[in-house]
Amino acid sequence: MIHIVTVLFSGLIAGLLFSYACSVNLGLHHLGDVEYVKAMQGINIEIQNFYFFTVFMGLLFLLPVSAWLSFSSVHKATFYLWLTATIIYLFGVLGITLVGNVPLNNQMAVINLSSVNSETLSAFRHHFESQWTSYHMIRTVASIISFILTIIGVVCGRHHSALQNG
Numbered sequence: 553m554i555h556i557v558t559v560l561f562s563g564l565i566a567g568l569l570f571s572y573a574c575s576v577n578l579g580l581h582h583l584g585d586v587e588y589v590k591a592m593q594g595i596n597i598e599i600q601n602f603y604f605f606t607v608f609m610g611l612l613f614l615l616p617v618s619a620w621l622s623f624s625s626v627h628k629a630t631f632y633l634w635l636t637a638t639i640i641y642l643f644g645v646l647g648i649t650l651v652g653n654v655p656l657n658n659q660m661a662v663i664n665l666s667s668v669n670s671e672t673l674s675a676f677r678h679h680f681e682s683q684w685t686s687y688h689m690i691r692t693v694a695s696i697i698s699f700i701l702t703i704i705g706v707v708c709g710r711h712h713s714a715l716q717n718g
Contacts, residue, residue, distance in 0.1 A: 554621065555709065558614040559702045561607045562637070565645065566699040568604075569692040577685055585670070585677045589663055592680075596657045608646075615641055618702070622709055630709040637701035644694025652687030656680055 576595075580588055619634035660680060663673070 554614065555618050555702075555706050558611070558618045559699070559706055561611050561614055562641070562695070562699040562702045564607050565611065566692075566695040569645075569688070569695045573688060573692045577688065581681065585673045586665055588677055588681070589660065589665060589673065592657075592660050593663070596660060611641055612646065615698075615702075618705070622705065630705055633701050633705035633708060637698045637705065640694050640701070641698040645691045645698065648687050648691045648694070653684060653691070656684045656687070 580591055583591060615634070615638040619631060619638050622631045622634045659676075663676065665673070668676075
């Protein structure tokens, strides 16, 4: 059962990051500097909620436990699929978020739109958007790969379990 919940959570994160990359980022790109900063400030506040953190941080527990539970599998490839999914998520999603996106979000949070001049705001926005979007693409691809590996891990584990029992 834990493997199914892990696949679900992995899919939710991959879907969130993918949908953000192919819709929200594209829409935000067309906004003016003030509107872009306001929107990103609002999004960065709203994303910090119970549901997001449960899934995003829950994978820090679920992925390693899923890998550990598959370690005793007769077919070691199942374990390595889960282990690889865990490592990719930890470094490619969580790591990139913590060292890339979050520091940029913190810089964005302190921008006071009533006291910043338009040249400074424009320069900040273009630097922020370029960096943030690049980091986001890395974690999007990593989350999709991790998700795919969890699906294969479940299928591989069930297939080999069925062969052993049948």
